Amino acid sequence: xxxxxxxxxxxxxxxxxxxxxxxxxxxxxxxxxxxxxxxxxxxxxxxxxxxxxxxxxxxxxxxxxxxxxxxxxxxxxxxxxxxxxxxxxxxxxxxxxxxxxxxxxxxxxxxxxxxxxxxxxxxxxxxxxxxxxxxxxxxxxxxxxxxxxxxxxxxxxxxxxxxxxxxxxxxxxxxxxxxxxxxxxxxxxxxxxxxxxxxxxxxxxxxxxxxxxxxxxxxxxxxxxxxxxxxxxxxxxxxxxxxxxxxxxxxxxxxxxxxxxxxxxxxxxxxxxxxxxxxxxxxxxxxxxxxxxxxxxxxxxxxxxxxxxxxxxxxxxxxxxxxxxxxxxxxxxxxxxxxxxxxxxxxxxxxxxxxxxxxxxxxxxxxxxxxxxxxxxxxxxxxxxxxxxxxxxxxxxxxxxxxxxxxxxxx
Numbered sequence: 001x002x003x004x005x006x007x008x009x010x011x012x013x014x015x016x017x018x019x020x021x022x023x024x025x026x027x028x029x030x031x032x033x034x035x036x037x038x039x040x041x042x043x044x045x046x047x048x049x050x051x052x053x054x055x056x057x058x059x060x061x062x063x064x065x066x067x068x069x070x071x072x073x074x075x076x077x078x079x080x081x082x083x084x085x086x087x088x089x090x091x092x093x094x095x096x097x098x099x100x101x102x103x104x105x106x107x108x109x110x111x112x113x114x115x116x117x118x119x120x121x122x123x124x125x126x127x128x129x130x131x132x133x134x135x136x137x138x139x140x141x142x143x144x145x146x147x148x149x150x151x152x153x154x155x156x157x158x159x160x161x162x163x164x165x166x167x168x169x170x171x172x173x174x175x176x177x178x179x180x181x182x183x184x185x186x187x188x189x190x191x192x193x194x195x196x197x198x199x200x201x202x203x204x205x206x207x208x209x210x211x212x213x214x215x216x217x218x219x220x221x222x223x224x225x226x227x228x229x230x231x232x233x234x235x236x237x238x239x240x241x242x243x244x245x246x247x248x249x250x251x252x253x254x255x256x257x258x259x260x261x262x263x264x265x266x267x268x269x270x271x272x273x274x275x276x277x278x279x280x281x282x283x284x285x286x287x288x289x290x291x292x293x294x295x296x297x298x299x300x301x302x303x304x305x306x307x308x309x310x311x312x313x314x315x316x317x318x319x320x321x322x323x324x325x326x327x328x329x330x331x332x333x334x335x336x337x338x339x340x341x342x343x344x345x346x347x348x349x350x351x352x353x354x355x356x357x358x359x360x361x362x363x364x365x366x367x368x369x370x371x372x373x374x375x376x377x378x379x380x381x382x383x384x385x386x387x388x389x390x391x392x393x394x395x396x397x398x399x400x401x402x403x404x405x406x407x408x409x410x411x
Contacts, residue, residue: 197253
């Protein structure tokens with residue numbers, strides 16, 4: 001048995017430390033913040049979407065960034081095993097729409113408590129307010145760390161789980177990339193991913209706070225080719241759009257954002273154009289003597305009506321019974337494909353994860369050990385692996401962390 005240092009007390013770090021401790025190692029977990037799991041606390045709007053209740057193949061299908069690197073890790077710890085581990089640690093869970101798994105309490109703090117219990121039962125020594133400045137390497141092996149305050153802590157192996165660049169307020173400031181580069185690893189280009197999008201249209205601001213459910217979106221490139229489409233929920237913000245479908249869409253655009261993209265919202269995806277036109281005719285008949293602006297209450301959220309009216313080109317005070325067929329067709333097109341111009345992303349401050357990271361070709365996927373430096377392991381967001389929303393990114397963190405904890409000093 002040996003002495004192991006884990007750098008970073010997030011999802012991957014706590015899982016790695018607990019697993020290594022359960023194998024009888026002396027484990028020291030160093031965290032720069034004054035508490036563990038700071039990023040876990042804000043995930044899922046404070047509810048924490050722990051994982052997705054699915055099989056390994058589905059997990060892999062939801063990872064656009066290097067999915068097959070995770071194959072071995074998911075067989076070390078898959079979604080059912082993750083849920084089972086949390087249940088054993090006293091956390092009750094529930095499965096919601098899209099097979100997303102949450103704590104029954106809807107409190108992300110309870111997820112952190114469960115992981116802290118995992119650390120306690122495996123005798124992991126926690127060092128809070130202890131930022132690491134450098135990974136110490138001698139004769140091609142990781143031999144310890146130097147803390148920011150200058151203290152050198154020796155060890156037989158180091159597991160690096162420092163996160164990415166997303167939500168820097170939680171301590172994710174890219175330290176791991178610096179450590180990895182110094183150790184001789186390649187770090188691929190980094191992008192904010194699962195991130196809200198900025199929109200050019202000024203009218204977006206007037207819809208701030210409006211949430212749309214059961215809509216579908218299409219993102220098209222300059223040539224008019226559809227690069228992404230999805231059904232679900234979205235939200236208007238002061239600078240553009242957010243919400244589950246938008247975050248997933250962002251992953252398809254971030255690598256080529258400067259090529260220019262348009263977003264189209266289908267406000268009534270359950271109806272094709274013919275059915276929607278019949279619905280419009282019924283509503284127009286019902287409100288025949290009203291002004292046009294007062295005839296859309298049954299069809300649209302109140303906040304959205306003035307925007308749709310303005311974009312349709314139909315005067316708001318025009319009587320419904322005098323709206324022409326051409327004008328109605330114009331309205332129909334808007335309802336089925338409300339156009340928005342994407343200008344960029346909201347950046348790392350609002351990104352759920354980082355796309356890019358330590359090149360996975362240089363890491364053994366069955367142990368998460370570096371192929372460049374012996375006894376140096378990596379896990380979590382610091383790796384060049386990322387997924388869509390739905391609990392998949394936390395499962396990557398848990399599985400890679402568990403695999404690193406199991407693989408460290410395994411010979």
